[in-house]
Amino acid sequence: MNELAITAFDETALRALVVNEAALLDERRFDDWLALFAEDGRYWVPLLGRLQTDPHSHNSLAYEDKLLLQLRIERLKDPRAHSQHPRSHCQHVLQSPAVEAIAADTATLRTPFLYIEARGEQQLMLAGSYQHTLVRTAEGLRIRQKRVDLLEAGRALPAVQLFI
Numbered sequence: 001m002n003e004l005a006i007t008a009f010d011e012t013a014l015r016a017l018v019v020n021e022a023a024l025l026d027e028r029r030f031d032d033w034l035a036l037f038a039e040d041g042r043y044w045v046p047l048l049g050r051l052q053t054d055p056h057s058h059n060s061l062a063y064e065d066k067l068l069l070q071l072r073i074e075r076l077k078d079p080r081a082h083s084q085h086p087r088s089h090c091q092h093v094l095q096s097p098a099v100e101a102i103a104a105d106t107a108t109l110r111t112p113f114l115y116i117e118a119r120g121e122q123q124l125m126l127a128g129s130y131q132h133t134l135v136r137t138a139e140g141l142r143i144r145q146k147r148v149d150l151l152e153a154g155r156a157l158p159a160v161q162l163f164i
Contacts, residue, residue, distance in 0.1 A: 009107045009136070015097045017141050018111055018132050022092035025163050030073040033163070037066055038135055038142035045164060049128070049153035061153070076162070088119040088161040097132070106144065107134045115164050124158055127151040 017036065024033040037043075045061040046052035055063040064072070075081050076088075093114040101108040111130045116123060131147040148164045150157075 009102055009134075011099055013141060014099060014107050014109055014134060017134060017143075018097040018109055018130070019094060021132075021143070021146075022094055022113075026089075026091055028089070030076060030163075034066065034069055034073060036143050037069070037146075038137055038144050039066065041066055041143050042145045043069055043148075043163070044145060045148040045150065045153075047153060049149045049151070061150075061157070062148075072163075083159070083161055086120045088117055090115065090117045090162045100131070105135060108132070109134070117160060117162055119161060124160065126157075126160075126164060128153070128164075 021033060021036055024030075024036070042055075043062060043064045044055050045063075046055065047059045047061050052058055052060070076084060078084075093116075095112040097109040097111040099107065100110050109130075109132045111132070113128060113130055115126045115128075117126075118124075128148060128150040131145075131149065132143055133145040133147075134141050135144045136142075150164070
């Protein structure tokens, strides 16, 4: 890694952003979560998991920009949203985020996770790893891309209501 680039990012702050991002989702603080994304930010869940190299050459479970994420959040907050009766809750269990790469303007971290989503009497558990690409902006660190590589991503999944 480039020594100059390493000093440009505080690795503790990078890891803290990833942990905070999961906590915001667990607390259903979706607007605060969305504010962590850069204006060009993307949320990507590849259908093929780590085997998929880009979101355009193959279908994805999700590939959303900030506008689409905002629309999903508005649906989750709508009291008439049938899928939220009863309301969904989630819990993220993270391993320690590992810094994979640091460049002059971006940093990439990988974080293995367990995700549990509960709604009524039902629970769904997914495992995989996150890859966060973070960028420094005038507002501070922001997420340029959150990639969610699910374990056995190609298998049939029930509907996931919240954000993995």
